[in-house]
Amino acid sequence: MPLRAKVATSVSKTAAALSRAAGRGDGSVIGGWLGLKIDPDLLAHLASGRAVALISGTNGKTTTTRLAAAAVSHIGRVATNSFGANMPTGHTSALAKAGTTPFAVLEVDEHYLARVIDATNPRVVALLNLSRDQLDRAKEVAMMAQLWRDALAGHPEVRVVANADDPMVVWAAEGSGQQVTWFSAGQRWHDDSFVCPQSGHPIERGNGDWWCTGCPLRRPRPHWRVEDEGVVDSRGDWHLVKLQLPGQVNLGNAATALAVAAEFGVRPIEALPHLATVASVAGRYAQVDRDGRNVRLLLAKNPASWLEAFDMAEQAPTLLSVNARDPDGLDTSWLYDVNFAPLRDRPVLITGDRALDLAVRLEVNGVPFRHVRTFDEAIQAVPPGRLEVIANYTAFQDIRAELDRVN
Ligand SMILES: [Zn+2]
DSSP, X not given: OOHHHHHHHHHHHHHHHHHHHTTSTTOHHHHHHHHHHHOTTHHHHHHTTSEEEEXXXXXXXXXXHHHHHHHHTTSSOEEEOTTOOOSHHHHHHHHHHHOSOSEEEEEEOGGGHHHHHHHHOOSEEEEOOOOOOOTTTOOOHHHHHHHHHHHHHTOTTOEEEEETTOHHHHHHHXXXXXXXXXXXXXXXXXXXOSBOTTTOXXXXXXXXXXXXXXXXXXXXXXXXXEETXXXXXXXXXXXXXXXXXXXXXXXXXXXXXXXXXXXXXOOHHHHHHHHTTOOOBTTBTOEEEETTEEEEEEEOOSHHHHHHHHHHSOSSOEEXXXXXXXXXXXXXXXXXXXXXXXXXXXXXXXXXXXXXXXXXXXXXXXXXXXXXXXXXXXXHHSOSEEEEEEEOHHHHHHHHHHHHHHO
16 A cells, blocks of 8 residues: 555544543544545555445445455455445445455445445446435436446446446446346335436336336346245245344345355355354344343334334334434324334324424224323333334434433
């Protein structure tokens, strides 16, 4: 590495360590930021010599990155941004901290994918999905798809692993001219892809298939897919997948991780035991026992991920918490994009800064609920046994902090 990059790496690591010591988070943002100030090419220097996989999409990227990193670790040490710092500052810090490793698996914020592809010259880019996220600042879904398409077009050497079930992703990946490995993880959110990004015609769906009614864009045949409790690989072999992470959506994330690992030469039979070791991801899915209640934390940050959380949750008392602080986005009108009806069959409690917004939504949706002011009140309001907690970003952090305080 050039001297400037060495100095920048050292400063970056020191700053991150200082930030951690001061109790100000894991320090990956400040460390990476300083490093990039000293050497704007630091990320490129740190990435060179590593085989890199980048994983991007609106939903599931933190978990898929965690699973893919676990799978690739079968063949060597893997640098990864496991705390979800998914912008170039976070990548820089993660690679600086990891030291020399043969592999890196990085979660990338969808807005930064082009920049990070340019900097890291990845072997594999995995594209998971595109849906609406924070309404008051997110780019239109179709604009993101265009950005991805352009980002890949300049890199014919990259192997693309992409979701066959998402028309926006397929259009972005197909335009690139690369060889694409398609996966089907089972996508239930369709409201952001009614219209073909190529021709503007309606997209029709049926029998797990989709096609544009006005141009040749249609669902490619997936090489990897979820089937029953397992995954069918690109050779047609079925593998039972045992995970500690709940729900059909994580089986889909596992299928994606296996497809990514295969690009590094890791076979499913080698990867699967590593996937089974992942118990929680940055606090998500974590289970905490409190006063005889087994509390499980599920993060839901946008309409698509709320549907996934309902799928993961057991039919047990459920606490919903919604905030609308800066990291959550200030606009809560997305609540009306989520159908809460699946919760009608269980006791529902609500809390959070925007519990009132949630209350109105549930009322309209015909879901009975009870409001609680604190997490403790929720615990006392349910019988011993499982309590599922579904919360959006800062609400999730609040509840985690409260659980950490007592445990
Ligand atoms: Zn079309």
